[in-house]
Structure formats: structure tokens, C-alpha cells
Amino acid sequence: MTRPSQSQVQPPARRVLLTEDSPADALLLQSLLGAECVVTCVSTLAEGMAVCSQEQFDIVLLDLFLPDSRGLDTLMQFQTLHSDLPILVMSGLDDEQTAAAAVHEGAQDYLVKGQMDEVLLHRAMRYAIERKSAERALRESEAFYQSLVENLPQYIYRKDMAGRFTFANRRFCTQLGKTPAEVVGHTDLDFFPPELAEKYQADDRRVLAAGKLFETVEEHTPTTGEKEYVQVVKTPVFNAQGRIVGTQGIFWDVTARVRGEERLKKAHSDLARSREDLLRTLVDLQRSHSQIKEAQLQVIEMEKMHTIGQMAAGIAHEVKNPLAVIRMGVDFFSNSPESEAEPTSTIIKDMQDALHRADSIIMGLLDFSAPGKVELRPADLNMLLRSSLNLVRHELKTPHISVQTEFCEHLPAVLVDANKIKQVFVNVLTNAVHAMPEGGTLTVRTYIKKLTPEEAKPSPGARRTHEFRAGERVLVTEFDDTGTGIPEDKLGRVFEPFFTTKETGKGTGLGLTVTRKIVELHEGTIQLQNQPERGARATITLRTERS
Numbered sequence: 001m002t003r004p005s006q007s008q009v010q011p012p013a014r015r016v017l018l019t020e021d022s023p024a025d026a027l028l029l030q031s032l033l034g035a036e037c038v039v040t041c042v043s044t045l046a047e048g049m050a051v052c053s054q055e056q057f058d059i060v061l062l063d064l065f066l067p068d069s070r071g072l073d074t075l076m077q078f079q080t081l082h083s084d085l086p087i088l089v090m091s092g093l094d095d096e097q098t099a100a101a102a103v104h105e106g107a108q109d110y111l112v113k114g115q116m117d118e119v120l121l122h123r124a125m126r127y128a129i130e131r132k133s134a135e136r137a138l139r140e141s142e143a144f145y146q147s148l149v150e151n152l153p154q155y156i157y158r159k160d161m162a163g164r165f166t167f168a169n170r171r172f173c174t175q176l177g178k179t180p181a182e183v184v185g186h187t188d189l190d191f192f193p194p195e196l197a198e199k200y201q202a203d204d205r206r207v208l209a210a211g212k213l214f215e216t217v218e219e220h221t222p223t224t225g226e227k228e229y230v231q232v233v234k235t236p237v238f239n240a241q242g243r244i245v246g247t248q249g250i251f252w253d254v255t256a257r258v259r260g261e262e263r264l265k266k267a268h269s270d271l272a273r274s275r276e277d278l279l280r281t282l283v284d285l286q287r288s289h290s291q292i293k294e295a296q297l298q299v300i301e302m303e304k305m306h307t308i309g310q311m312a313a314g315i316a317h318e319v320k321n322p323l324a325v326i327r328m329g330v331d332f333f334s335n336s337p338e339s340e341a342e343p344t345s346t347i348i349k350d351m352q353d354a355l356h357r358a359d360s361i362i363m364g365l366l367d368f369s370a371p372g373k374v375e376l377r378p379a380d381l382n383m384l385l386r387s388s389l390n391l392v393r394h395e396l397k398t399p400h401i402s403v404q405t406e407f408c409e410h411l412p413a414v415l416v417d418a419n420k421i422k423q424v425f426v427n428v429l430t431n432a433v434h435a436m437p438e439g440g441t442l443t444v445r446t447y448i449k450k451l452t453p454e455e456a457k458p459s460p461g462a463r464r465t466h467e468f469r470a471g472e473r474v475l476v477t478e479f480d481d482t483g484t485g486i487p488e489d490k491l492g493r494v495f496e497p498f499f500t501t502k503e504t505g506k507g508t509g510l511g512l513t514v515t516r517k518i519v520e521l522h523e524g525t526i527q528l529q530n531q532p533e534r535g536a537r538a539t540i541t542l543r544t545e546r547s
């Protein structure tokens, strides 16, 4: 093996392997190749193949007749090892036919020794290199698309104009349980039930007639199992001249998607139905709410009437005394016109007092029973309490209950519906009286208080429709009795409607329910607790006029 001296070669120098056993031909070719090529010259096929394994070449110039190999076999052997290299075959005049066969077998071109010049040689080399590289790119691209088509999860095929399969990818063949060779050349009729095959062929005819894409979702119901859905896309296949030469199809299972869409559709309509139900329920709820509100007002009214009934006897008793005084006065004037026994002015004064008393009792009753909503007006809390105490006065006599008032005399006005608040006080006072069947002491206390953050929080068990603010000034009324107190296990239930410990006919159990409702209408709170020593304490907290 000889290697010519390498002169200064400017890139891109072509790396040429010259396989030529005739030293004269080798020399001639080297001179034709010139300085722009780096030439490695060998004289046998074995040497050529060996040097190719060690070094990189751009092209091989191959004489087919070498000492260790002759004719086409020289090319075949070379290509087995180095199929990626472009090969230019060189022939003598007498073996041009072999050289032409070599091109058929994969050589890029052949050159006839003695008939080539520098230009021809270089052009042939350039074309050979370009062709080989184009071939390589094509091969790679083909391999790329083939691997894509073979590995896609879709089923892909091609058919000719007669509906015979010309290609089927791996997935399609696996689905049919056939090899590609068993599919190619056959038609749908060979693989599918007749009516299905005919449908497929009709689709193909449609594509061929229209010359454009056809897309559909097919529905299959296997003999066993649920419906399946397949998305199908079919297109015509055109040849280089733009003529339709067949059809191709791609299809894939979309059962999950279609089922998902169906579920979604159902969910949507369920949702719409639920929404309608919800709206209907809302309307019902609103109706129920206003009915409950109405019923609540009725309960308040009922409770009021009940209390009035209870008080009627006492009031009658109260009114009887002043009336008796008035009657006595009237009798006196009618029977003894010239009486000297008593001065007239004293009798008239007694009659005036009696009238005043009877009037205030009746007015209190009227106030109390006056119907209406919560109409808030500034009022004097102590006055309201006095008036309420007056209403239950007769109840305090037997058993004897002494009343102590500890009123703060400088209270700001309270914003209340006077009649309703009096109903609250009467209920609480009546409860206290009933809790002292043996008599006792009832203390009614009022004071003003600035709430600490701790006190502003709702106390456990207390319901509050409106929050008090820390630092807010509120009016507190406490009713302390020395009665039985409330058993601890019942404390949590006293505000429940119809909860009573009184015997049938004595208590309805609505008193505190109504009371709390009224207090809440005033944005206030009511609490009932036992005192440490004995008896119970009811505490009512109300906002001042300014809060």
C-alpha cells in the first residue's frame, strides 16, 4: 500500500480510497484527482476493506478486477461491509458490461479507464457523493415514517383501486390476527362479515368518487359486550401524476371518548334537573320561611292572649278595689248630700286616686294587648319595668313576695317596642313568681355596662342574631329570685317551645320562647342561670338608643 505525499490540502478535501492494482492506472488517476483530494491507494480488495474500517472516506474508486477478487463479486463484498459509502466502479473497455451491471447492483456510476479526464472524474465523483447522500436521507426518512406508522396506536392500511390491501400496519394485522403477507392482496371480504365488508367498500367508493377525505364514527356491537365506537378517516391515494390510485384509511377506538361525552351529557342534564329541583326547593323554602314567620307572630299573639287570660283575674281584683272606693264615694254623695261626717274634698281626692289607679291598670292592659309589629321608640327602661311590675302586682301578694328594685337612675333611653318589652318582663316576672310558691324576694336591677371583648362574645348556648361590639355600652336588667332554681339538666331546654315543668293547664312552655324571640327582634340577648346560693337569675341585655 502506498500513500502519496500529502501536500497542503485546504478543506473540504475529498477523502478518496483508490482500489487499483495497476500502478500505472493508479498513478494516472491520482494525477487526475489532483491536490483537492486526499487519496489512499490500495491494490487489493482485502486492503481496501480493511482501511475503510479504520478511516473515514467520502468515496471509493473501485477496480472490479483485483488480485483477490474479480468482477461483480468485488463490489458485492465491498458493499456487504461498507454499504454506506458511494462507490465509483472503474472498468476497462472490455468489461464495460460488468461495470453497467455493477451500477445496477448499487454502485453510483462507472468510468471507463482511458476515457476519462479530470473534469469528468470530478463531476462523476460529486454526483456519486450527492446521490449517495440523497439515498441515505431518503432511506432515513423512509425508516422514520415506517417506524411511525408501525408503532402508532392507530390502525392504518392502504388499498388499490380494486379494494385489495397494499399495506397494513402492525396494529391492523394484529387486530385481524394475520401477518402483513396474509393481509396484502386480500380484500375486506376476506376478513369481515359480508355486510360490514360491503359497508367498508361502499365507504371506499365514496372516497374514490369524491376524491376527498371522508370521516365518520362507526358503531359496533360485538356479540358479547357493550357498544364500541371507532373513528375512521379515509382519503384517496394519488400517484405522482395526481391520479387516484387507491384509498388509505386510519382508524382508532374512541369508545372511552364517546362514553365520556355521553356521561358528560347526562351529567349536564342531571345538573340542569338538580338546578331546577334546587330552585323549586328554594321557592318552597321561601314559602315555608314566610309561613314560619307568620306562625311565629301568631305564637307571640297567642302567648300574649294566654298571659292576658292569666292576668285577667288579678286585674279584675285590682280594679275591684278602686271601683269599690268610687262606688262608696258616689253612694256617699247620693245618700248624704249634706254630710258633715267627712269633708267632701277628702272623698273626692280618694275617688280621683281610685279612678287613676283603675285607669292605669286598664291602660297597662291595653298597652300590653295592643297588636302590631316591633315598632322601636326610645323609652325609659325603669319606667317599663315599673309598669310591668304593676301588671303582676296581684301575683306578688299570696304567697308573699317582696320586691326590691335596684334601678340605676341615669340610664340612657332604650330603643324598644314598649308593649312587647313589657310582655317580656311580665313573662320573666311571672316565671320568677311561680318559682317561689312559698314566697320569697324578687330583686329587679338595672345598670349600664361597657362590654369587654370577652363579654361581647356570645355566651355558650346563647343564640344571638346580632353581635355586640366590644366596648359597646349596653343596658342590663337582672331579675333575681329566691325560688327553686332550675335543675342543671333542664337549663339548656328552658327556651325550647313547649318546655315546661309546670303541671298541665298551668304553663304552656311558650313563655320563654316568645320572650327570647322578642328580645332578638330588639337585637338583644336573654340568659337564664342559677344563682350560687339559691334561686335563678334572668339577665336581659339591650342596646341603648345610641348604639
Ligand SMILES: Nc1ncnc2c1ncn2[C@@H]1O[C@H](COP(=O)(O)OP(=O)(O)OP(=O)(O)O)[C@@H](O)[C@H]1O
Residues within 6 Å of the ligand: 427, 431, 432, 435, 481, 483, 484, 485, 486, 494, 495, 499, 500, 501, 502, 506, 507, 508, 509, 510, 511, 512, 513, 535, 536, 537
Ligand atoms: N325563674 C325561674 N326559676 C325556675 N325555673 C324557671 C324560671 N324561669 C323559667 N323556669 C323554667 O323554665 C320553664 C319554661 O318557662 P316558660 O316561661 O317558657 O314556660 P312556663 O312558664 O312553664 O309556661 P308559660 O307558657 O305559661 O310561661 C318553666 O316551666 C320552668 O321550669
Ligand SMILES: [Mg+2]
Residues within 6 Å of the ligand: 427, 430, 431, 507, 511, 512
Ligand atoms: Mg312562663
